[in-house]
Amino acid sequence: MASTLHSFASAADLASSLAEKVADKLSAAIAARGAASIAVSGGSTPKAFFQALSTHDIAWDKVTITLVDERFVPADNARSNHLLVDANLLQNKAKAARFVPLYQPASSVGEAARLATVKSAEIGIPFDVVILGMGGDGHTASFFPGGSNLARALDASTPRSVITMEAEGAGEPRLTFTFSSLQDAALLVLHIEGEGKKDVLAKAEGSGDEAEMPIRAVLRRAASPVEIYWAP
Numbered sequence: 001m002a003s004t005l006h007s008f009a010s011a012a013d014l015a016s017s018l019a020e021k022v023a024d025k026l027s028a029a030i031a032a033r034g035a036a037s038i039a040v041s042g043g044s045t046p047k048a049f050f051q052a053l054s055t056h057d058i059a060w061d062k063v064t065i066t067l068v069d070e071r072f073v074p075a076d077n078a079r080s081n082h083l084l085v086d087a088n089l090l091q092n093k094a095k096a097a098r099f100v101p102l103y104q105p106a107s108s109v110g111e112a113a114r115l116a117t118v119k120s121a122e123i124g125i126p127f128d129v130v131i132l133g134m135g136g137d138g139h140t141a142s143f144f145p146g147g148s149n150l151a152r153a154l155d156a157s158t159p160r161s162v163i164t165m166e167a168e169g170a171g172e173p174r175l176t177f178t179f180s181s182l183q184d185a186a187l188l189v190l191h192i193e194g195e196g197k198k199d200v201l202a203k204a205e206g207s208g209d210e211a212e213m214p215i216r217a218v219l220r221r222a223a224s225p226v227e228i229y230w231a232p
């Protein structure tokens with residue numbers, strides 16, 4: 001599917017504009033069916049966007065927030081994406097939103113993935129909004145090059161679910177929605193910042209295997225248009 005690049009003069013301008021776009025999308029979903037859903041990424045990039053979105057005055061009590069991926073750590077661990085969302089997005093007006101975590105206390109990461117699949121199935125299909133990030137190696141969500149379940153994660157025929165992923169550079173074992181769960185969001189956003197990430201994007205948009213740079217699966221095969229938000 002096509003992608004559109006939205007470039008901004010600063011990260012602050014991007015955060016403000018993306019927050020408005022997402023708030024409008026969530027409000028439209030609520031108007032249409034009384035509910036809205038958004039799956040967001042962790043990492044360092046989305047913090048200002050989360051903070052800007054949290055101040056928008058929408059019917060947050062009708063919004064379900066979850067993560068596109070999570071590290072297999074509890075929410076009090078500094079590496080937790082839940083902790084990042086709790087501290088930056090589930091604040092201000094957005095405190096009223098429902099949050100569905102991917103991490104579950106479980107005997108194994110596989111059991112946690114099974115539990116997360118069941119819990120997230122209630123959220124509704126497709127997501128109204130998905131916010132993806134991208135690593136310097138071209139990973140997105142927890143679709144890491146060389147990942148233990150990468151082929152399964154990227155296979156369009158894999159049922160919508162949360163699966164495990166282990167990879168060099170991923171740190172802890174990961175829990176990640178599959179490509180099939182994310183690629184048809186009503187609003188599908190890739191949020192990246194910095195000149196380095198722009199260079200990574202240019203390489204990803206070129207030829208080469210999806211397994212080498214898994215973001216290529218989204219850029220090439222997502223059912224929804226990919227809205228790329230970039231600031232220096």
Ligand SMILES: O=C(O)[C@H](O)[C@@H](O)[C@H](O)[C@H](O)COP(=O)(O)O
Pocket residue numbers: 041042043044045046068069070071081132133134135139140141142
């Ligand atoms: O759990 C995570 O880390 C994210 O979901 C991951 O996919 C992130 O979006 C990229 O690694 C980019 O991270 P930065 O924004 O920190 O560069």
